Amino acid sequence: MDFIVCFGAIRHCMKALKFLGGGKSAIEDVPIPQPGPGEALIKIAVSAICGSERRDYLNGCDFISGHEFAGEVAEINNCRNVKPGDRVSINVIKGCGECLYCQTGSPQLCHDSAGCAGGHAEYAVVAERCCLPLPKNMPWDIGVLLGGDTFGVAHRAVSKLPSGTGKIAVVSGAGPIGIGVSLMLKYCGYYVLAVESIDRRRNFILNEIGVNEACDPAKTDIKKRLFDLYGQIGPDVVIECSGNAEAQKNALSWVKAGGTVVFCGENTKGLTIIPSVDIIHKEVTLTGAFYFNKNDFYNLCRLYSLGFDPLKAVGQKVPLDESPQAFESFFGGQAGKILLTRI
Ligand SMILES: [Zn+2]
Ligand SMILES: [Zn+2]
Numbered sequence: 001m002d003f004i005v006c007f008g009a010i011r012h013c014m015k016a017l018k019f020l021g022g023g024k025s026a027i028e029d030v031p032i033p034q035p036g037p038g039e040a041l042i043k044i045a046v047s048a049i050c051g052s053e054r055r056d057y058l059n060g061c062d063f064i065s066g067h068e069f070a071g072e073v074a075e076i077n078n079c080r081n082v083k084p085g086d087r088v089s090i091n092v093i094k095g096c097g098e099c100l101y102c103q104t105g106s107p108q109l110c111h112d113s114a115g116c117a118g119g120h121a122e123y124a125v126v127a128e129r130c131c132l133p134l135p136k137n138m139p140w141d142i143g144v145l146l147g148g149d150t151f152g153v154a155h156r157a158v159s160k161l162p163s164g165t166g167k168i169a170v171v172s173g174a175g176p177i178g179i180g181v182s183l184m185l186k187y188c189g190y191y192v193l194a195v196e197s198i199d200r201r202r203n204f205i206l207n208e209i210g211v212n213e214a215c216d217p218a219k220t221d222i223k224k225r226l227f228d229l230y231g232q233i234g235p236d237v238v239i240e241c242s243g244n245a246e247a248q249k250n251a252l253s254w255v256k257a258g259g260t261v262v263f264c265g266e267n268t269k270g271l272t273i274i275p276s277v278d279i280i281h282k283e284v285t286l287t288g289a290f291y292f293n294k295n296d297f298y299n300l301c302r303l304y305s306l307g308f309d310p311l312k313a314v315g316q317k318v319p320l321d322e323s324p325q326a327f328e329s330f331f332g333g334q335a336g337k338i339l340l341t342r343i
Helices: 050-057 140-146 151-159 176-187 199-209 222-229 245-254 277-280 295-303 320-331
Strands: 004-006 009-011 013-021 022-029 040-047 069-077 087-090 122-129 130-133 169-170 193-195 211-215 237-240 259-264 285-288 314-319 337-341
Touching: 009 169, 013 259, 013 314, 013 320, 022 237, 022 320, 040 087, 040 140, 069 122, 069 140, 087 140, 122 320, 130 245, 140 295, 140 314, 140 337, 151 176, 151 295, 169 176, 169 222, 169 245, 169 259, 176 193, 176 199, 176 237, 193 199, 193 259, 237 245, 245 259, 245 277, 320 337
Parallel strands: 169 193, 169 237, 193 211, 237 259, 259 285, 314 337
Antiparallel strands: 004 009, 013 022, 040 069, 040 122, 040 337, 069 087, 087 130
């Protein structure tokens, strides 16, 4: 397969967003990729900008970025589970496909960290096993949100918590993951207090997502506020989404004895904790949430069919042609989750 027949014309090239380095990007014409054995070519309907693209955006890269996308299968090469015309969302995690974790449906735990990319273009090639078939009639923008990290990680994090009714949750950090987590916690009945230092993010999570409180840690004594809320006990759960070491330390300090802390924000630099004080004597459960698997995706689809609305998390929708400006405003801190549309 070396061409695409589109409205009777043969196309060899497509539009794609290239990261040029120095925080610059541009739409360029590039060859349409070809699927190898076990791969599918996806005609992309929508992709989403993710905070994890920051390094490649700032440094530049020779591949096409974008790992959150949904579209229609255009071509296949020796695939058994997808066919042309299928509507799919893409699970970024590819995995080796053969280890215990991959075989039992948790490729995010596989030793092979290779993932899908190429989503900020008209077409992308993905491994067949990364395709998540969308429920009939699910809109593309819902599909990309439920099949992407914003809600995938949120679902994974929230599924590790006790049920929400009457419980107090703190969400530390109100970027896209914090927004997804907060929306899900509210849906599950928690009282949610978000902690975020950026005004725009705090306003968004309070007014659009509907958390109960959004506090600036520079202006509010968070520990005192939490003690006031719950009789000097502290929150039942804290979901740390910023990756900041001080915030991670705070999460362990704020949570009540017997409570649960989930780390979603990446921190590869290190964190000093005192196990006796922070975990053992409080009997705290500390865990992590890393990406998501098919179970998370299908449960999210069910939640959507029951009324959960992921669109509240979206700050803007812009056409792919305007993606260079969209990236500038996203990484300039001026916009929340952005969807890049194709039509
Ligand atoms: Zn992502
Ligand atoms: Zn594997």
